[in-house]
Amino acid sequence: MKTNIAVFFGCRSVEHEVSIISAVQAMRAINRDKYDVTPVYVAKDGEMYTGDNLFEIENYRDLTELFKNAKRVTFIKEKDAVLMHYLDQKKFKKIPDVAIDLAFPVVHGTNCEDGTMAGYFEFLGLPYISCDIISAAVGMDKAVFKDVLKSAGLPVLDCIKFRAREYTLDKEKITTEIKEKIGFPLIVKPVNLGSSVGITKVNTQEKLDEAIRLGISFSDTILVEKAITSLREINCSVLGDSDECEASVCEEPFMNDEILSYEDKYMGGKNSGASKGMASLGRKIPADLPEDKSNEIRDLSCEIFKAIGASGVVRIDFLLDCDTGRVYANEINTIPGSLAFYLWEATGLKYTDMIDRLVEIAFRRQRNRDNLTFTIDTNILSGVSFGTKGAKGAKL
DSSP states (O other), X not given: OOEEEEEEXXXXXXXXHHHHHHHHHHHHHSOTTTEEEEEEEEOXXXXXXXXXXXXXXXXXXXXXXHHHTXXXXXXXXXXXXXXXXXXXXXXXXXXOOXXXXXXXXXXXXXXXXXXXXXXXXXXXXXXXXXXXXXXHXXXXXXXXXXXXXXXXXXXXXXXXXXXXHHHHHOHHHHHHHHHHHTOSXXXXXXXXXXXXXXXXXXXXXXXXXXXXXXXXXXXXXXXXXXXXXXXXXXEEEEEEOSSSEEEEEEEEEOOSSSSOOHHHHHSSSTTOOSOBTBTTSOEESSOSOOHHHHXXXXXXXXXXXXXXXXXXXXXXXXXXXXXXXXXXXXXEESSOGGGGHHXXXXXXXXXXXXXXXXXXXXXXXXXXXXXXXXXXXXXGGGGOBOTTSGGGGOBO
């Protein structure tokens, strides 16, 4: 019997559409001789749908029609199994529940990649591909990610973070702190978004407030860090878990502006045609780097991966200061766009084989978890009685 993989995608995120592209790519790459594939589209309102029409990217152009031809579902735990249950059933024509063996989240951004979806799977007891709750949450919060790497002695740029309310109440104080501790040029980022959404490079104080206001429109917390003026962005992917992992070749993405924008990443540059997700980005693979610098970045990638306890496949984005030769970790994408398959194919691992590896890693983690103790047999409730007085008269 084949393993049934439920591929989850969409979700309530500003990267909703990018997730759809990445998921359709992944579903096409899964080896159907080994696995059955069940698509689970999480709409922006949180409702979940399945159906054969979800396999084709063209069907997402008309969501009204897509929902008509898909079926709403939810997931239930029944003994040792997790079942996909169809909602809106007809009384005399019920669709039987479907057993799911493994969850494959291909999601990007807040409300999903940040550990939310990992928590849902762990609540169900469903094995899943990708980072666990803690590593996913750390990876999504850019400030926490920096703190974890600093404590591990890994290179990151200094930063200032503040909340929207703090800025509103004392704009002058925070502006002064930014000028004195960071200086211009600088980068303003929402602390917990990906795909370059809400990120602005600021060269003068006159543009600072506008950039912060943009960031606040996407996130309650803002991060400000120094901009490297002589910059090359270098990316590297890591595949594995905290016990064993390996790094891909490095890539250098091409930018149409001073920072790598959402359009650069997913539209192949401004005013381009149809998107192929991160696979459409202009890039140099392998990056044109000296061998020792490439090895340094690949080694750093594995150290970062282990420092946050990551699992599955990630992409780590680095900043290379051409004036000093220093490399800084910029951010980690715990479920990267297009799952970074293009980096692994350039390394010599086919997308289909990469997914096989991800499945193995997920089941290995679940086996390890199954050996842990999560409950303790006690009789603590045997002597508890609230009597007729309610909680006020309780005796423990």
